Amino acid sequence: MQPLLISDSLLVKLKSIGSLRKMPSDSILMNEDDYIQAIPIVLNGSIKVMRTDEDGKEILLYYIKPGESCVMSFLGATCNERSKIKAIVDEPAEILMLPISKAVELIRTFPEWIEFIFQLYNRRFEELLDVINAIAFQKVDERLWELLKKKAAMNNTKELAVTHQQLADELGTAREVVSRLLKQLEKSKKIALSRNKVTIL
Amino acid sequence: MQPLLISDSLLVKLKSIGSLRKMPSDSILMNEDDYIQAIPIVLNGSIKVMRTDEDGKEILLYYIKPGESCVMSFLGATCNERSKIKAIVDEPAEILMLPISKAVELIRTFPEWIEFIFQLYNRRFEELLDVINAIAFQKVDERLWELLKKKAAMNNTKELAVTHQQLADELGTAREVVSRLLKQLEKSKKIALSRNKVTIL
DNA sequence: GTAGCTATGTGACTTTAGTTACGGTATGCC
DNA sequence: GGCATACCGTAACTAAAGTCACATAGCTAC
Structure with missing residues (x-):
């Protein structure tokens, strides 16, 4: 697994439009059924993404590591839906919050951005498949x-x-x-x- | 759930660049570890997408219905990876096979295309989460x-x-x-x- | 019809996981 | 120190699912 998916020039661009936020361990970045306001990009630390059941049971889906983003938020944002997952800070993290409007704009102006998103989707998809394999088999x-x-x-x-x-x-x-x-x-x-x-x- | 995600104009465009293929029930559209050659878009019929275990056990992930595509193939294609899933025809299907190069090109020339892809990702992601919920809880x-x-x-x-x-x-x-x-x-x-x-x- | 195949029904058993219940132990705080 | 709290260990039981074995039933081809 590559350490960073994101290129320097893209990162600089993202930093110029997003706002930085530091979050301690266990703070909740996003909860199930939340509306999505911004797309978080993890600069350092790590985020734990869980799926929860109605009656409180939960299961780990994957971790978001530095240089990655929460694709669920991107999906939810572009399709204007609620979050289906819960994201909490694992290692204390610095997170770049990207307003949705800007993120959508970037698709047109920064072709690399879309490449980045696709790579992330791919990784997350595979991780979900791994989770399915694990609990099924x-x-x-x-x-x-x-x-x-x-x-x-x-x-x-x-x-x-x-x-x-x-x-x-x-x-x-x-x-x-x-x-x-x-x-x-x-x-x-x-x-x-x-x-x-x-x-x- | 909407019946069709794809707009008429986009569909016409896709038909002009893809090749049509009719496939009977149980034919294998894609197998685990296959390289991805083309992106299939289901015009009618349905495709069953399964995840398989090393020792033959398998589990249903979701169905691809008319107007949808197999996003896994898109992911795999853009990132040049092997398929992680098996796709077999459920109801006899007419499938539009889109060469990868053309599909990538469309991202630039047809903004609607990317919107379509994102919507599909969203749907598939949710379906995978549903599967996880089901088998976990x-x-x-x-x-x-x-x-x-x-x-x-x-x-x-x-x-x-x-x-x-x-x-x-x-x-x-x-x-x-x-x-x-x-x-x-x-x-x-x-x-x-x-x-x-x-x-x- | 009947042989042979596929599909289904079902009991008995094993394994795995979830639940209940409680005792013990480390740690921090006053 | 003593107490409260969170954490860990473990036995005993239940429930769910997987496995094995075999009987039976329906369909098809000849």
């Missing part, structure tokens, strides 16, 4: 293990600061299930457990 | 019932010509499970069963 223990590895790769550390509950939420299952499976992984020497921490061995 | 019996209703609505008939095995494949589960659940639906007078046929009451 994989067992929870595999999914948990892969989630741990993904988190380790993303944060570039083997020490993950997470609770069992958080992992359970991201997988869309119960805390007890995660605790059980983590214990198994510990027994098979793949991880070590301590409070608020999972260490990959 | 719903039980198989609910999903089966909704699948039956969807099929009835789509084909505009209450008599569905399907086998239990086909339904099982679309749900990504086993035939026995579907048989059992269909029996339950029959007992609760929601459907009637006979060979190769499910009738919604």
